[in-house]
Amino acid sequence: MPLPRPLCTRLPGELEAELEERFAALEWSPSEGLRNVVREWLAAHRFRELEFRDTAFGRRAAVRGGPEVWEVAQVAGDEREIGERVESHFSWVGRDALVDALAYAAAFPAEIGRILERNRRLAGGDAS
Numbered sequence: 001m002p003l004p005r006p007l008c009t010r011l012p013g014e015l016e017a018e019l020e021e022r023f024a025a026l027e028w029s030p031s032e033g034l035r036n037v038v039r040e041w042l043a044a045h046r047f048r049e050l051e052f053r054d055t056a057f058g059r060r061a062a063v064r065g066g067p068e069v070w071e072v073a074q075v076a077g078d079e080r081e082i083g084e085r086v087e088s089h090f091s092w093v094g095r096d097a098l099v100d101a102l103a104y105a106a107a108f109p110a111e112i113g114r115i116l117e118r119n120r121r122l123a124g125g126d127a128s
Contacts, residue, residue: 026059047104049097060115061104063097066090070115072101080105 011019023033036059040052043061051064061069067090073080075089080102082095090098105112 026054043104043107046107047100049094049100050104057115061101061108061111063093063101066093066097067101069101069104070112070119072098073105073112074116074119076102076105 019033020030023030026033028036040059044050044052047061049064050061050069052059053062053068055068063069063072072086072090076083076086082098082102086098086102087095
């Protein structure tokens with residue numbers, strides 16, 4: 001697979017310093033950080049009911065003021081549809097937000113799948 005085309009830009013010094021500090025705190029390289037920032041920005045425009053949060057396990061997509069996306073996907077199960085189980089479990093969350101959460105899970109299955117798999121391992125007592 002060919003490498004992606006590089007995209008170059010110039011940043012004011014103060015912005016570059018702030019970005020480098022933030023990326024270092026997240027343990028991201030500058031390239032990784034910029035890719036993640038752009039991906040999150042695009043996702044935030046595509047999935048208007050979602051936000052990204054810093055957690056003990058890294059940055060994660062979540063419903064604004066509500067559960068993380070993986071939590072909604074876990075309750076929805078393999079069908080990944082809004083049903084009575086999802087709506088009753090997250091009764092305080094609007095339907096549009098739940099729809100966005102499951103749409104995000106469908107758009108980024110590897111990301112959500114890694115979180116769900118880790119949770120399964122931990123629940124089963126295998127902390128590897």
